[in-house]
Structures are given as structure tokens and as C-alpha cells.
Amino acid sequence: MLDEIDVVDWESIPGHPDWYEPDRAARGLRALAEAANLVQAAEAGSQLGGGGIVHGHSGAVFPAAVVATPLLLDIARRGHSAAQDTAMGLLDEALSCYPHAGYTRVTAPDGS
Template structure:
């Protein structure tokens, strides 16, 4: 959490947003002469700073409207871009400011929910191998205590993040033509069979929960129902997250 809005604003500006891969959008027919190489989306610095400083509903609405047309996301196209992962911690800090304007906090949480739900462009759907939505979910989970303190809005965001689960293999045991994987689970697997992606190899297999997580430890056992090779340290995530794209 950052108690000094000035420091938060400086850190937003310090990010090299231009270095984060972002698709160049095709310009509409009426603008092709002006943008012959396509449309470069603007950086999100000013809108993020404006949201952090907003103290009226008009200021919040203006900041969110501008942010939804940047390298972070495009509201009209319902698309999210890799810079969302860099923006997510700032939105969490905006929500966590002690004197946050209620609508600014609500909007910050709403934008994080959009990051989880919107589809990225092909070729721009991962950060260091992790699907964008899962990378954002990991960041959201680092603020669990604060988000729970907000009541229903925070719990709903955590529930949405829980759908983007992560399982890290700590030990394996071959059981016939299947594999039992013991490790740590964050988030919530579906009750029925789920499709999981090995984040390293990007192979997909079917998994079921053999033993659910023990209390709050996250220790669990998954049964990998289709032949696949997993080793200690393998990270499994929802296959659907890696496949989501425009």
C-alpha cells in the first residue's frame, strides 16, 4: 500500500510502458491516411494518475473512460493487453489508499475484474509464459486480507481470481497410466474434470482433485488423467486461460 499519492503517481510514470509488447491496431477506413502503419495505443500514465487522485464521480468516470483506450485495455473491443499486468498493482494500491474516493475504489476493482474476463490478442496473451488473466489473478491474491476487509466487492473479486487457479507440483507418483501430483493449489479447481495446461511445455491434460486442499495450506493432490510428463516445479493452470484470445 502507498499512503503518499505523490509517490504512487511517480511510480506509475516510472514504468516503461512503451517497452511492454502491445498490438498495433488497424486504423478505421477514414483514418488510414493519417495512420498508415496502424494505430499505436497511448500509455496509461495520465488516466492511472487521474484515477488515483480522483475525488469526484466526474473525475473517476473521466479517468476510467480514458484508461479504457490505452495500452492496458480497449473497452470498445473488449480486449486486454499485456500492460494490464503492470497496471494491476497500481489499481490495487488505488483501492487500498486510506482516503480513497469510494467510486475510485469501486472502479479500480471493476477494472481488475475486466482484466480477468476480457480476451487478449493472439500473440499478446502471455507474460513470461503465464496467461495474462492468471498473472493478474496472482497479483490480486497477494491482497487477500485487504480485499476481504471490503466485504462483498472484495470477496467477489477474489472469487473471480480463484477461477484462474495455479497448482505447483512438489511430488509425483505414477498410478497405472495416470499420475498423482502432490503440491500447492491456489484458487479453486472445478468439481468436475478440468483441463490443465503445463505452463512450461504448454501441453494440456485432464485433471481431477484426488484430495482437496488441506484447510488454508493449499496442499492438495491432483490426478492427471491423460498421459503427460510432469516434474517437480511444474506449474499447471486452466487450459482455457492460455487459449483465450481475440
């Protein structure tokens, strides 16, 4: 799982420059994958929900959420119970938010 997170070039994924923080996406996913208790899962969720894949305060979802979704689903299947809940909550939040204008698409691994 950590290798799958590390292979992503989070900096290359577009996002509103005032809100998207690629380092939060990578750090948050790594922390959530490794979370072993509620506090660790909450801290990871805060990173991801505060500019990593969504920006909860502005109700925005970033294209990084597309890349993070299979990783979050894997955490929801295999992670600590608190990490599972956090992963599902983040997915729900991402589906409930709206993208910023101009940041609605990502390039698939095959280039399409």
C-alpha cells in the same frame, strides 16, 4: 503512487498497435490515483478502459494490465470511493477480456 506510475516505461509494454495506447495507461492511472470525485474517476476509467489496459469495445486486455494491477489494487485500497469502484471495475473487466494473439506475455522486472 504517482512515482510508481511514472517509473513504468509504458511504451515498452507490447500491445496491439491498432488498440493499445500506452499514453492512456499512464495518464489514466495518474488521473485515477488523483481522482477526488465521481466525474474524475469516470474520466480516468474511460482512458484506461479505452486502450490503456483494456479495450472494452473489442473485449481485449493488454499486457499493460499486468503492470497496472498492483497500482489499481493500491487505488482500490486508498483512493477516493469513486476511484476505488473504478479500479475494481477495471480489474474485473481485465479478467473478463482476452488478449490479442501475439500479445499474451510481459517481461517481469527481473527479466524472466
